[in-house]
Amino acid sequence: MNKSGPTRGTNLECEREQRLDQIRQQAEEQGKLRVVSGGPVEAPFPQASAENGYYQLPLLKQPPWTWEIPLYFFVGGAAGAAAVIGAIADYTGAERALVRDARWIAAAGSVISPALLVSDLGRPERFLAMLRVFKPQSPMSVGVWTLLGFSTGSAASAFAGYLRDRYGTSLPLRVLESAGQAASLAFGLPFSNYTGVLIGATAIPVWNRSAASLPLHFGASGLGAAVGLLELLGHRKNRALQALGLGAAIFETLEGVYLESRSDGHLDPIKHGPSGWMARTGGVLAGPIPVLLRTASLFGGQRRSQSLRRLAGWSSIVGSLATRIAWVQAGRASARDWRLPLQQAGG
Amino acid sequence: MSVTAFLTDSTLCIGCKACEVACKEWNGVSEDGFDWSGLSYDNTGSLGASTWRHVKFVEQSPAPGLGGNANEASWTFSSDVCKHCERAGCLEACPTGSIVRTEFGGVFIQPDVCNGCGYCVTACPFGVVERNGKDGRAFKCTFCYDRQKAGLVPACAKACPTESIKFGEIAELREHAHNRVEELRRRGVDDAQIYDPVESGVGGTHAMFIVRGDPRMYNLPPAPEVPTGYLRKAWTSSAVAAGVLLAGTLLAFVFDGRRAHGSRKERR
Numbered sequence: 001m002n003k004s005g006p007t008r009g010t011n012l013e014c015e016r017e018q019r020l021d022q023i024r025q026q027a028e029e030q031g032k033l034r035v036v037s038g039g040p041v042e043a044p045f046p047q048a049s050a051e052n053g054y055y056q057l058p059l060l061k062q063p064p065w066t067w068e069i070p071l072y073f074f075v076g077g078a079a080g081a082a083a084v085i086g087a088i089a090d091y092t093g094a095e096r097a098l099v100r101d102a103r104w105i106a107a108a109g110s111v112i113s114p115a116l117l118v119s120d121l122g123r124p125e126r127f128l129a130m131l132r133v134f135k136p137q138s139p140m141s142v143g144v145w146t147l148l149g150f151s152t153g154s155a156a157s158a159f160a161g162y163l164r165d166r167y168g169t170s171l172p173l174r175v176l177e178s179a180g181q182a183a184s185l186a187f188g189l190p191f192s193n194y195t196g197v198l199i200g201a202t203a204i205p206v207w208n209r210s211a212a213s214l215p216l217h218f219g220a221s222g223l224g225a226a227v228g229l230l231e232l233l234g235h236r237k238n239r240a241l242q243a244l245g246l247g248a249a250i251f252e253t254l255e256g257v258y259l260e261s262r263s264d265g266h267l268d269p270i271k272h273g274p275s276g277w278m279a280r281t282g283g284v285l286a287g288p289i290p291v292l293l294r295t296a297s298l299f300g301g302q303r304r305s306q307s308l309r310r311l312a313g314w315s316s317i318v319g320s321l322a323t324r325i326a327w328v329q330a331g332r333a334s335a336r337d338w339r340l341p342l343q344q345a346g347g
Numbered sequence: 348m349s350v351t352a353f354l355t356d357s358t359l360c361i362g363c364k365a366c367e368v369a370c371k372e373w374n375g376v377s378e379d380g381f382d383w384s385g386l387s388y389d390n391t392g393s394l395g396a397s398t399w400r401h402v403k404f405v406e407q408s409p410a411p412g413l414g415g416n417a418n419e420a421s422w423t424f425s426s427d428v429c430k431h432c433e434r435a436g437c438l439e440a441c442p443t444g445s446i447v448r449t450e451f452g453g454v455f456i457q458p459d460v461c462n463g464c465g466y467c468v469t470a471c472p473f474g475v476v477e478r479n480g481k482d483g484r485a486f487k488c489t490f491c492y493d494r495q496k497a498g499l500v501p502a503c504a505k506a507c508p509t510e511s512i513k514f515g516e517i518a519e520l521r522e523h524a525h526n527r528v529e530e531l532r533r534r535g536v537d538d539a540q541i542y543d544p545v546e547s548g549v550g551g552t553h554a555m556f557i558v559r560g561d562p563r564m565y566n567l568p569p570a571p572e573v574p575t576g577y578l579r580k581a582w583t584s585s586a587v588a589a590g591v592l593l594a595g596t597l598l599a600f601v602f603d604g605r606r607a608h609g610s611r612k613e614r615r
Contacts, residue, residue: 023381046386046403055386057393064465084596092600122463122483126443129462133444137575140466141442143462189589196588200581201574202469203436211577212584219588240596240603247595284433331469341472341568 027244048332053338060203060335065328068120072113073195075326076147077222078229078317080128080192085226085244087185093239100161101233105226106184107158110151117147122284139198143191150191153183195324199331205266206334207327214327217255224248224286224319228313236313238267245312246294252319253287257279266340269333270326279326286319350452353504354524355426357565358531358539359511362388362424366400367430369506374399374489382532387422393429393566396477398453399488400503401427405564423558426512429454429475429488431553434573437467437476437487452517452553453490461485472549472571490553516567517553524555531557534538548572 063069086102107154118127131148135141157180160173162256196218200211207214212221227245235241259270259279270279290312297308334340370376379397386391387404405423435454438446444467445460446467453501455477455544456467463483467476476487491501499505504514513520524541531539545551549571 026381047407048564050561050563053563054403054405055384057386057566058474059566059568061395061468061471061477063469064478081592084592088593088596088600092597092604094600094604120465122465122478122485123461126462129443129445129460130464132460133442135439135442135444137439137578138442138466139581140440140464144442189593190585192592193585193588197581197585198466199469199576200584201577203472203474203572203574204469207469208572208574208577210579214580216583216588216591217591221587231349238603239606240599243599243603244596247599289615292394302455318368335469335474338566341474341571342563342566343569 050342051095053342056338059341060337062332062335063202063204063328064122066120068116070324070328071321072116072120073218073328074222074225074321075109075116076113076195077192077218077320077324078225079106079113079154079217080150080188080190081226082106082109083150083184083188084192085230085241086157087181087188089240090181094238098187098230098235098238098241099231100165101235102226103154103158103161103181103184105229105233106150106154106188110154110184113147114151117144139194139201143194143198146187146191146194149183150187153180153185153187156180157184194224199327202331203341204331204334205337206269206330209264210270213255213258216251218324220248220251220255221286221320221323224252224316225289228316228320231309231313232317236309237302242294242297242309245309245316246291247310249287249290249294249316252283253291255308256283256287259283266334269330269337273333275326275329275333278322278329280324282319282324283327285315286320286323289315289319304339349516350553351490351515352431352452352520352555353428353501354513354515354520354555354557356511356513356524356527356557357423357425358536358557358559360402360424360426361509361511362404362422363400363508365401365425365508366503366512367391367398367402369502370400370488373491373494373502381417389437394429394473394475394477394487395481396482396486399429399486403565407560407564413511423560425556425558426503426507427565428554429490430473430549430571431488431490432473432549432571432573433551433553434549434575436470436472436549436573436575437485439573439575440466440470442466443514449490449495450491450494451492451495453492453495454487455489455492456485456487458484458486472568472573504610520555524557529558537577539542542567544571548576 022028041121048054082102083106086099090099118124134145157177160177193215196215199207200214227241230241269275293312294306297305353539355421387406389404391398391401403425407421415495431453438454443460443462445457447455449455461484467485468478476485478485500514504512528539528541538560542556542558547570
């Protein structure tokens with residue numbers, strides 16, 4: 001008894017020491033210990049103050065979304081605008097191939113979008129919990145229901161159109177096709193830009209300060225991407241698409257100028273740092289470059305015009321994707337900035 | 348059953364973290380990592396998925412009478428918690444209806460409904476809600492809904508050894524807070540004040556604080572806004588964008604159709 005007592009105690013102490021070493025090592029690996037050893041022993045304490053808040057620790061939480069969400073913003077925007085183009089092209093009697101391709105882009109989006117949205121959930125198997133309520137005050141709820149209507153409509157119209165082309169027409173197919181198309185138009189209009197509302201109505205300063213312009217910005221970005229995709233699918237002679245692409249690119253150029261001209265500290269993440277440069281890259285690719293390429297394509301021969309429009313299409317698509325990534329990145333940077341929420345109202 | 352609230356009085360807090368421990372024990376909340384922050388004796392940093400009560404160790408330049416007479420720094424402690432806003436951003440943003448208002452006035456996430464979309468995280472102006480990386484769902488203080496249902500005081504308030512965390516009927520607590528600040532001021536604690544953002548966008552909270560000095564030192568935002576307030580602007584913009592898209596596409600195709608039609612006629 002006397003013999004085993006101290007040994008046992010020593011073992012326990014050993015274990016404790018080992019655990020402490022482990023914790024030190026863990027902290028060192030995570031780089032957290034550097035804060036402690038950052039200053040010499042007699043260095044002044046970090047202090048809390050009205051200006052520095054609580055040791056400059058972020059007050060807000062960063063959006064927990066992973067890579068799926070910016071991609072979802074991109075796909076949804078392009079698919080929604082493509083559905084609108086397809087439906088209007090059909091109603092105005094444009095060529096059948098354009099209608100068909102626009103519908104396929106929308107249908108592809110209607111499959112990819114829900115997949116991205118579901119896989120970003122912390123509990124993907126509980127996606128259906130989204131459908132137990134409809135909450136107008138929650139943009140996420142409105143968006144999910146819009147997505148549902150859009151997906152059903154675009155998938156139905158694309159599928160019915162495919163069957164009609166392949167096996168000939170019949171009344172049920174015609175009904176399904178036109179009802180699906182009407183639904184994909186009705187839901188595609190909000191679907192192409194609601195993601196701007198989604199991030200605009202949050203506590204993240206860079207987002208909510210842009211609540212009034214984000215839906216327009218994202219809508220134009222989606223239209224540019226949809227036109228670009230259709231042009232890559234071969235519709236490089238269509239003048240209506242050219243006009244839409246030009247319109248979207250001009251709007252994106254103006255949006256860029258507007259963003260750069262706003263002097264609001266809350267917008268720093270979209271102008272400076274990695275997210276700022278991403279936004280600028282996306283803006284130039286979606287704005288001025290397609291404007292120049294499309295203008296140049298109006299002059300000169302058919303082949304030159306087509307290859308310029310192909311380039312403009314690529315530029316708009318990449319620009320649109322970069323824009324969405326930039327805004328999500330900027331949201332994270334904005335949440336990390338401890339200064340903003342500590343400012344007084346209107347500051 | 349009445350509408351209840353917390354009043355956390357930092358002038359009474361001794362920084363023992365019993366509230367953190369009691370909360371974790373009662374609610375079965377996991378550990379929050381073994382990180383050393385180097386920021387006073389606070390290695391937790393902020394509220395989060397696994398921290399529903401958080402004691403802040405607020406160190407400042409030495410001020411006479413503030414937190415002792417140390418040469419290096421003055422110390423105050425304050426136990427932070429979900430504010431349970433009257434207009435709660437998380438509740439309004441939740442697309443599943445998982446986040447509800449309880450009969451006690453608190454904001455409660457139903458863990459059996461939450462699907463971890465993370466939207467509430469972006470909607471909280473106090474940075475309280477967080478998605479648990481391992482579990483996938485969002486978590487925050489439950490206002491001890493289960494204990495309140497059973498007529499008990501929340502675990503943190505029960506455990507607090509100095510009654511720094513007070514729990515009770517909201518109107519009574521508010522009155523108590525005013526009396527307490529008056530008393531403190533009479534005693535010469537001039538910088539004592541109540542943090543209770545009734546006038547702000549969140550329309551008041553069910554967690555009030557008595558702090559010394561500027562609330563911003565405690566990371567308490569001076570003007571918290573409920574994000575639902577931005578909806579009108581954003582949906583207007585969305586409607587305009589949809590209208591322009593519809594009109595623009597129609598114009599482009601109608602005009603293009605006419606031109607194509609015209610050129611075909613000319614060719615004939």
